[in-house]
Amino acid sequence: MTKLAYLHEPGVLQNLRCRFDINEIYTYTGGILIAINPFQRLPHLYENRVMEKYKGASVGELSPHPFAIADSAYRQMIKEQISQAILVSGESGAGKTESTKMLMQYLAFMGGRNNNTGERSVEQKVLESNPVLEAFGNAKTVRNNNSSRFGKFVEIQFDGRGRISGAAIRTYLLERSRVCQVSDPERNYHCFYMLCAAPPEVKVSLSFNNSHLV
Numbered sequence: 519m520t521k522l523a524y525l526h527e528p529g530v531l532q533n534l535r536c537r538f539d540i541n542e543i544y545t546y547t548g549g550i551l552i553a554i555n556p557f558q559r560l561p562h563l564y565e566n567r568v569m570e571k572y573k574g575a576s577v578g579e580l581s582p583h584p585f586a587i588a589d590s591a592y593r594q595m596i597k598e599q600i601s602q603a604i605l606v607s608g609e610s611g612a613g614k615t616e617s618t619k620m621l622m623q624y625l626a627f628m629g630g631r632n633n634n635t636g637e638r639s640v641e642q643k644v645l646e647s648n649p650v651l652e653a654f655g656n657a658k659t660v661r662n663n664n665s666s667r668f669g670k671f672v673e674i675q676f677d678g679r680g681r682i683s684g685a686a687i688r689t690y691l692l693e694r695s696r697v698c699q700v701s702d703p704e705r706n707y708h709c710f711y712m713l714c715a716a717p718p719e720v721k722v723s724l725s726f727n728n729s730h731l732v
């Protein structure tokens with residue numbers, strides 16, 4: 519339970535994070551998963567073989583993990599035929615965006631289709647939408663170098679056999695004032711810096727598209 523207190527004291531977490539076993543960044547309180555931001559990449563926790571392990575395992579059977587939450591929601595949806603929702607909440611920099619990506623990754627793994635047509639599947643499109651949304655809606659703040667300045671509601675639709683059939687992403691409450699007013703040392707939205715750093719041919723093509731839009 520001490521880990522809970524660290525969630526509200528990011529400074530303390532920074533100082534003590536070396537005490538954490540990297541395999542213990544997740545814990546449960548009842549049916550809620552609490553994530554401690556490790557502030558370091560831990561790819562071995564999220565690879566395919568880990569997703570395989572969580573497939574069909576009930577919550578609590580294996581170590582706490584976002585995959586266990588996603589698996590439970592997925593199974594419940596198939597069993598009860600009722601839509602499920604996963605709420606990801608926390609203060610800025612807590613790891614909501616990263617956790618959401620893991621949940622989406624697991625649902626894409628469970629509900630993905632074998633696609634031999636060469637076309638990009640729905641789940642690929644959903645996962646690939648993240649960098650685009652982040653370019654236009656994320657910015658560096660004092661708390662988080664990649665802070666989402668908007669809310670996001672991701673809906674993934676499944677057919678009767680549990681295969682992904684469609685998806686919708688709704689965004690809301692974008693912090694518009696950031697476009698014209700940024701307080702130092704924060705930054706504007708990533709897309710502006712990407713545009714400045716882009717090679718000349720990309721800039722030409724963007725301004726071409728823009729003039730058509732206008």
Ligand SMILES: Nc1ncnc2c1ncn2[C@@H]1O[C@H](COP(=O)(O)OP(=O)(O)OP(=O)(O)O)[C@@H](O)[C@H]1O
Nearest residue numbers: 557558559610611612613614615616662664665666
């Ligand atoms: N599970 C994780 N593994 C590794 N790094 C992580 C993890 N979760 C978060 N981080 C690190 O912490 C940073 C902040 O996380 P994230 O952007 O997900 O926070 P957030 O809660 O969405 O913040 P905000 O509300 O400001 O958008 C990430 O850019 C990443 O570097």
